[in-house]
Amino acid sequence: MSTARFSYSQAELRALTADILVSAKAAGASACECEIAEAHGDSVSVRRGEVETIEYHRDKSAGITVYFGQRKGHASSSDLSVTALRETVSRAAAIARYTAADECAGLAEPAELARSAPELLLYHPWEQSTEAAIELARACEASGFAVDPNIDNSEGATVSRHHSQFARANSAGFSGGFALSRHSIGCGLIAGSGDAMQRDEWYSVARDPAALEAAELVGRRAGERTVRRLGARKIGTCSAPVLFDPPVAAGLIGHFVAAASGGALYRKSSFLSNGLGQSLFPPHFCLWERPFLPGALASAPFDDDGVAAQDRAVVQDGVVNGYFLSVYSARKLGLRSTGNAGGCHNLVLRNDGKSQAELLREMGRGLFVTELMGQGVNLTNGDYSRGAAGFWVEGGELAYPVHEITIAGNLKDMYRAIQAVGNDVLIRGAAHCGSILIDGMKIAGD
DSSP: OOOTTSSSOHHHHHHHHHHHHHHHHHTTOSEEEEEEEEEEEEEEEEETTEEEEEEEEEEEEEEEEEEETTEEEEEEESOOSHHHHHHHHHHHHHHHHHSOOOTTOSOOOGGGBOOOOOOOOOOOOOOOOHHHHHHHHHHHHHHHHTTOTTEEEEEEEEEEEEEEEEEEEETTSOEEEEEEEEEEEEEEEEESOGGGOEEEEEEEEESSGGGSOOHHHHHHHHHHHHHTTTTOBOOOOEEEEEEEOHHHHHHHHHHHHHHTBHHHHHTTOOTTTTOTTOBOSOTTOOEEEOTTOTTOTTOOSBOTTOBBOOOEEEEETTEEOOOBOOHHHHHHHTSOOOSOTTOOOOEEEOOOSBOHHHHHHHHOSEEEEEEEESOOBOTTTOEEEEEEEEEEEETTEEEEEEEEEEEEEEHHHHHHTEEEEBSOOEESSSEEEOOEEEEEEEEEOO
């Protein structure tokens, strides 16, 4: 695994973290944790065949947290020289001396920390020239334009590469780090004119560039999705089943994660407070957290606290079995960390083995949602109201495109009303999710 384009080796990063821990102890700190990271990458954007932007980035950062008992101070630096890092330790220590004690502050218990890290194949450098990236973006956009003559404008096609690595350590004996990559190809297109204009997009993202969809396929999908929205109309206000396309269905899983996360729970700002053991979903619904999937976008052997990640059933047969907790939030709740400081890992949703076409036929008549707009989700009480666009379905087939509508409900009711999950799994982040069919939501139109 080459790290030739990084400024530091993993050994050098870990040596810097070790020096930070020594400096913190010398400053009188009772405990310390730190992370040093560096990243580099680039992106190119092409619009209507012409290069619009070329961006390069190279970043370095260090974050240092020290504890004096249960008083905590944090400082950061973009200078990774030993002198600068030691000065950063001094600043964190100065802050800690003046902060109030927090009974939940502190490092993870030694037994919770990861002591080994399996090779998860998370780093795959993409060695290509800027000129080659530009040609990929042009091919992507051109493929989209070729779908239909009604596509006469573009929001651009983008090819991006990102490489990073980090080392993390604490004074309880944890030390770990590794390199990661994340690459993408995307395209957004516009069809029609005046008030009849429609837009849509498609993109592919992966750690390994070999796993990306071909640039031409990305463009073609963007074009096909754009053209099928032409002639969109409003519909009357009604209640009907709703099928969420995978790109938007993943958001339903994201709302559950946000509501089941420690910060929202201990602040009493989640409809899932005291939710452990609740039957929130129907009996056929299962959601597993799988941190150790090789090459996956949300794989990691440990979290930001150094706590070992867990392979577990978050929801089993509809029942909420677990939250998403860091060391701090777990202590606030009187629970144990779930290894989720920094977020969730791969969430694999069990599907019912049905294709999207089969789910449309099962729905019969209703709304197929392909785009959501706005932020109308209240995690405190579960109320859900968002602008939407998609297709009206009759007889299990797409009848015509619709837009300028709002779908509404409450997440607790929506989750219980999940009828089926499709096998058309799309992976663009933590959620491994297919189409989701919900039996009944309010649809506001004309």
